[in-house]
Structure formats: structure tokens, C-alpha cells
Amino acid sequence: xxxxxxxxxxxEAIGEAAIRAGCRAYFGYPITPQNELTAYMAKHMLARKRxxxxxxxxxxxxxxxxxxxxxxxxxxxSSSSPGISLKQEGISYACGADLxxxxxxxxxxxxGLGGISPSQGDYxxxxxxxxxxxxxxxxxxxxxxxxxxxxxxxxxxxxDRWRMPVMILADGLIGQMMEGVVLPxxxxxxxxxxxxxxxxxxxxxxxxNNHVTSINLVPAELEALNRKRxxxxxxxxxxxxxxxxxxxxxxxxxxxxxxxxxxxxxxxxEAAKRxxxxxxxxRPISLWPFPHARLAELAAKGKRFLSVEMxxxxxxxxxxxxxxxxxxxxxxxxxxxxxxxxxxxxxxxRRLLGK
Amino acid sequence: xxxxxxxxxxxxxxxxxxxxxxxxxxxxxxIAEVIDELALQERSVITNPVGCxxxxxxxxxxxxxxxxxxxxxxASTGVKRMLPDHLVICYQGDGDLAAIGTAEIIHAAxxxxxxxxxxxxxxxxxxxxxxxxxxxxxxxxxxxAPEGRDPAEAGMGYPIRVCELLATLGGTKYLARGAVNNAAxxxxxxxxxxxxxxxxxxxxxxxxxxxxxPCPTNWQMQPVEAEEWLEKNMIPFYPLxxxxxxxxxxxxxxxxx
Ligand SMILES: Cc1ncc(C[n+]2csc(CCOP(=O)(O)OP(=O)(O)O)c2C)c(N)n1
Numbered sequence: 204x205x206x207x208x209x210x211x212x213x214x215e216a217i218g219e220a221a222i223r224a225g226c227r228a229y230f231g232y233p234i235t236p237q238n239e240l241t242a243y244m245a246k247h248m249l250a251r252k253r254x255x256x257x258x259x260x261x262x263x264x265x266x267x268x269x270x271x272x273x274x275x276x277x278x279x280x281s282s283s284s285p286g287i288s289l290k291q292e293g294i295s296y297a298c299g300a301d302l303x304x305x306x307x308x309x310x311x312x313x314x315g316l317g318g319i320s321p322s323q324g325d326y327x328x329x330x331x332x333x334x335x336x337x338x339x340x341x342x343x344x345x346x347x348x349x350x351x352x353x354x355x356x357x358x359x360x361x362x363d364r365w366r367m368p369v370m371i372l373a374d375g376l377i378g379q380m381m382e383g384v385v386l387p388x389x390x391x392x393x394x395x396x397x398x399x400x401x402x403x404x405x406x407x408x409x410x411x412n413n414h415v416t417s418i419n420l421v422p423a424e425l426e427a428l429n430r431k432r433x434x435x436x437x438x439x440x441x442x443x444x445x446x447x448x449x450x451x452x453x454x455x456x457x458x459x460x461x462x463x464x465x466x467x468x469x470x471x472x473e474a475a476k477r478x479x480x481x482x483x484x485x486r487p488i489s490l491w492p493f494p495h496a497r498l499a500e501l502a503a504k505g506k507r508f509l510s511v512e513m514x515x516x517x518x519x520x521x522x523x524x525x526x527x528x529x530x531x532x533x534x535x536x537x538x539x540x541x542x543x544x545x546x547x548x549x550x551x552x553r554r555l556l557g558k
Numbered sequence: 559x560x561x562x563x564x565x566x567x568x569x570x571x572x573x574x575x576x577x578x579x580x581x582x583x584x585x586x587x588x589i590a591e592v593i594d595e596l597a598l599q600e601r602s603v604i605t606n607p608v609g610c611x612x613x614x615x616x617x618x619x620x621x622x623x624x625x626x627x628x629x630x631x632x633a634s635t636g637v638k639r640m641l642p643d644h645l646v647i648c649y650q651g652d653g654d655l656a657a658i659g660t661a662e663i664i665h666a667a668x669x670x671x672x673x674x675x676x677x678x679x680x681x682x683x684x685x686x687x688x689x690x691x692x693x694x695x696x697x698x699x700x701x702x703a704p705e706g707r708d709p710a711e712a713g714m715g716y717p718i719r720v721c722e723l724l725a726t727l728g729g730t731k732y733l734a735r736g737a738v739n740n741a742a743x744x745x746x747x748x749x750x751x752x753x754x755x756x757x758x759x760x761x762x763x764x765x766x767x768x769x770x771x772p773c774p775t776n777w778q779m780q781p782v783e784a785e786e787w788l789e790k791n792m793i794p795f796y797p798l799x800x801x802x803x804x805x806x807x808x809x810x811x812x813x814x815x
Pocket of ligand 1: 608609610611627650651652653654655678680682683684685686691
């Protein structure tokens with residue numbers, strides 16, 4: 204029986220979706236604007252006799268996830284930008300050891316301590332392998348509380364399927380706002396995938412030893428491992444692309460925006476329609492892999508693009524890479540925690556179109 | 559006829575990469591012997607740290623998880639919480655535990671995480687070639703303390719007694735310090751390890767055995783000389799014995815042998 208729709212904060216919906224996906228261990232450290240998520244997990248994980256630890260730092264939290272994930276358990280951590288910076292060491296190790304895990308970034312403005320208001324300034328860090336070494340991991344960006352819950356739930360499956368960390372890149376607005384949400388069904392922990400590579404329970408099968416590690420000091424071997432991982436990345440790039448298109452066929456100008464800024468663009472499009480102007484939205488949901496090919500198709504159809512971001516211009520670089528100079532790509536952004544208004548976004552589109 | 563002494567099953571019969579006179583190999587063997595005695599080979603996981611003992615997973619014949627430098631207790635926390643009926647060994651050097659991973663060890667110990675830390679104190683950074691460690695003795699030379707550790711003028715601080723530091727924390731139940739510089743100390747160290755592992759399997763709380771261990775290569779000594787240096791210099795500063803024993807049952811207190 205499907206759940207009833209209920210009103211929930213984004214942070215809490217993410218927590219509940221994770222629990223329902225079969226998260227057995229959560230490790231976090233307080234930071235605004237994701238504190239409700241950690242508190243939700245404390246209450247509901249402990250009530251279910253699952254593992255919750257308020258770690259001594261984000262560094263410790265991600266390494267606890269590393270240990271739990273190494274045993275094959277579904278596990279997660281959440282934080283906001285400064286804390287995610289601290290987790291990058293652990294994320295690099297997890298990618299090197301091919302460990303599935305879910306990491307939620309309810310992003311805030313930076314650099315440095317910055318502010319606590321919503322931002323999309325962590326796009327580069329999230330999509331380029333924010334730690335050391337050659338790696339990527341899946342990054343999914345929700346635009347609503349419903350989508351935050353759905354993507355978090357799915358993130359656990361994707362992490363297991365591809366043996367890699369999956370990051371949910373939300374922002375302070377998605378985390379803090381309340382919306383109606385229908386939650387996915389609760390997973391039976393016994394139904395979760397078995398992981399033959401994980402540490403522990405050797406006595407059950409008398410299998411050979413399992414070693415979870417990222418070290419290899421033989422250059423040719425490490426190169427081969429990295430190449431194998433990149434072959435997996437190629438598969439992900441063809442099978443896990445997610446994006447949404449609204450009115451792109453008719454549009455004279457297509458916004459490219461994700462998460463909160465995509466919502467702003469949708470509002471601007473409504474206002475444009477009333478003024479007799481056709482604008483479209485291309486909304487990447489998977490930020491890595493980025494839907495380059497579809498943007499290239501739209502560019503070939505003669506579309507022009509306006510990347511709207513809550514940053515000084517990060518995703519716009521992917522848009523430009525995608526269209527390879529075959530279409531005009533402009534950028535409009537606010538930063539420091541300022542959310543652009545529909546009016547200013549519309550004004551920028553009109554200015555570019557000369558209408 | 560019963561085999562009275564042989565190679566432990568939990569240790570692979572391979573040549574190790576450790577230097578001549580290094581203590582890691584002896585400590586590995588003690589761990590393996592105790593695991594065999596407790597019949598835990600297929601229920602053990604070691605988190606092998608960044609440091610010389612990163613190679614531990616080549617030698618122990620059971621599962622392993624290799625975390626980032628110093629994060630070993632955090633990773634062990636994750637492993638043990640998910641595998642509460644397994645023996646989880648958090649193996650750490652003095653750089654890993656007492657420098658970069660100080661926060662991790664203090665908080666894992668304070669939470670009373672139910673794994674056992676084997677803390678190999680060789681008073682130096684081995685893997686990276688002999689830099690000063692938090693446990694380097696005052697006056698002891700290191701590549702980064704060329705005139706010897708100078709706490710005051712050069713501001714190099716003082717050697718940290720980790721057992722004593724952790725003893726103040728409510729979560730710690732068993733903290734012992736052994737050494738592997740002679741047969742008597744090796745035997746005693748094995749008893750400490752066994753007590754700690756048994757306490758872990760009873761779920762008593764945080765247990766740690768610190769082991770004073772020679773590093774002839776980076777101390778720039780012959781192996782025999784290193785054993786003597788350890789006896790004369792390390793043991794007076796780092797007293798051997800059970801520093802804290804709050805294990806259930808009086809019978810677990812140290813037998814005065
Ligand atoms: C983040 C990070 N910093 C530094 C290093 C380099 N490093 C490797 S081993 C080591 C010191 C290990 O010393 P210790 O923990 O005392 O163990 P030992 O090698 O003496 O057994 C260092 C600093 C690293 N691998 N990662």
C-alpha cells in the first residue's frame with residue numbers, strides 16, 4: 204500500500220528515505236543547514252536499533268562510513284559544504300576502494316566558513332572528484348522535497364550497483380523547506396544485495412580473504428585498476444543520465460539549471476509565457492554523469508542557453524563543453540547565499556534575446 | 559600426539575617485508591597465535607593502518623580493511639558496529655594513533671568502542687623514514703629532530719604516554735603496555751593481547767594494548783643494540799603493565815608473574 208502524502212522538511216524526508224532504503228548506519232557531525240537530518244537519524248535509527256553516531260568530526264564520520272561500507276552494510280553521512288570539504292579525503296579512499304555509500308551535501312555558501320544560506324558553489328568539488336586522485340562518483344541534484352526523498356532512496360541502489368559513493372547535492376533551501384512528499388516503501392534488510400567482496404562473515408562460506416583497500420604500489424597494476432574503474436564510468440555515463448526538459452522544443456532560449464535555481468527558472472518561464480515569450484528549461488538531475496550529449500543535440504537544433512546558478516559560474520563550464528561552441532552559452536548567477544529571483548532571471552533572458 | 563608449537567594458522571607462511579629486528583612481525587605473530595587459541599580466524603577483521611604495517615593484510619590470513627592515515631579507529635568503529643560478533647583489531651603506529659589520528663582514538667576510546675587497538679609504539683615514523691613521532695623520547699634523534707627532540711627551545715613538545723592519557727576516559731576498560739624486546743616481555747605482551755581480545759568478545763568496552771617495539775633501521779642501530787636501547791630508554795619512560803583494568807571479574811586482573 205503506498206504511503207499517504209505528508210508534509211515534511213527536505214532534511215527529514217532525506218533521512219526517512221534513507222532509512223526506508225535500508226540504511227543500517229548513519230554517521231554525522233552538526234552543521235547548518237542540515238542539522239534536522241542528523242537529528243532525524245538519531246531519533247529514528249536508534250529507535251530501530253540501527254547504528255547512529257554523532258562523530259567527533261566530518262573526517263571521522265566519513266571514515267566510519269568507510270568501515271561500515273567495507274562490511275557491505277548500507278551506510279551514509281550528511282553534511283554541508285565546509286564539512287563536505289573535510290570528507291573529501293574519505294571519499295577519495297572510498298572511490299579507490301570501490302565502496303558504496305551515500306553522502307548528502309545540503310550545501311551552503313562559501314568559500315571558507317562563508318554563510319549558511321543556500322548555494323551551488325560546490326558543483327566543481329562534487330562533480331570533479333573533490334579529493335586527490337583520478338576518480339568520479341555519481342552526483343544527483345534534487346529540486347524538491349519529493350525528489351530529494353526519491354533520489355536518496357535510489358542512491359543506495361545505485362551505490363551498490365556501481366560500487367561507488369553516490370552524492371546527493373541539495374542546498375539549504377531544499378533541506379529547509381517543507382513540501383508534500385510520498386515516501387517510498389520500507390525495504391526489508393534481508394532483501395538487500397549480498398556483497399561477496401565485503402569484509403566479515405568469512406565463517407559462513409569459508410571463502411578466501413577479502414581485503415578492502417585502495418593501496419597499490421605497482422604503477423602498472425594501479426593503472427590497470429584505474430582503467431577498469433574508468434571503463435565502469437563509461438557504462439555509467441551511458442546508463443545513468445538523468446535530466447528533465449520543459450518546453451525546450453518551442454523555446455527561443457533554454458535555461459540550464461539544477462536544484463533550487465531550476466525552480467526559479469520555472470517561475471521565470473511562467474512569467475515569460477504571460478508576456479508572450481517562449482523559454483525552456485534543461486534541468487540536469489545527474490550532475491555526474493552530466494548529460495552532455497542531449498545538450499549537444501539541442502545545440503545542433505539552434506537553441507541558445509543561459510546557465511542559471513547560485514554560484515559564480517561552475518556548471519556553465521559543462522554546458523560549454525557539451526555544446527562545443529555550436530551555440531551561444533550565457534551565464535547568470537548569484538552567490539554568497541543569494542537566491543536569484545524569477546524577475547531578475549527573466550530580465551536577463553529578455554536582455555539576451557533583445558525582447 | 560599434539561603439536562605443541564608451530565606456525566599460527568592465522569598468519570600466512572610468507573616472508574615479510576619488515577626490516578631485520580623490526581617489532582611488527584613479532585606482534586603480528588602474537589595476534590595470530592591468540593586468534594588461533596580463541597578459534598576466531600574466520601571471524602576476525604583487521605584495520606591495517608597507513609605506516610609500515612599497511613602490509614599486515616599480506617601476512618594475516620583473514621579479512622582486512624585499510625583506511626586513511628590516522629582514521630583507523632573511525633573505520634574500526636564502522637566495522638565493529640556492523641560486525642559486533644567479530645574480533646576487530648585496530649592496528650596503529652604512533653604517528654597514526656598519537657599524531658594525525660589523535661581525535662579519532664580519543665573519541666573511539668571514549669565511546670567505549672568494542673574493538674581492540676594494538677598500538678605499536680616505536681617512537682619514530684617508520685614508513686616515511688625516521689621522522690619525529692609524538693612518542694619520540696626527549697633527546698632522541700630523528701630526521702626532523704636532527705639534534706634530538708628538544709621540547710622547550712625548539713618547541714617539539716614532549717613524548718605522549720597514550721595509555722595514561724586514555725585511562726582518564728570512561729569508555730576505556732583495559733589498557734596495557736607490553737614490549738617485544740625480549741622473550742619475557744613478548745610472553746607478557748601476548749597475555750595482554752589475549753585478555754584484550756577476550757574482553758572484546760565479551761563486549762566489555764574499549765581495549766588497547768600498547769607495544770613498545772624496536773625500529774633498528776630508523777633508530778640507526780643494529781637489532782640487538784635496538785633491543786637494549788628500548789630496555790634502557792623507552793621502558794623507564796613508558797612503564798610496562800596493565801595501566802587500567804576495569805574488566806569484569808577479579809580473575810582477569812594481572813597475575814603477578
Ligand atoms: C594523510 C597522510 N599524511 C601523511 C602520509 C605519509 N605517511 C605514511 S606512513 C606515515 C607515518 C607512519 O608512522 P607510524 O604511524 O608511527 O607507523 P610506523 O610506520 O612507524 O609503523 C606517514 C606520515 C600519508 N600516507 N597520508
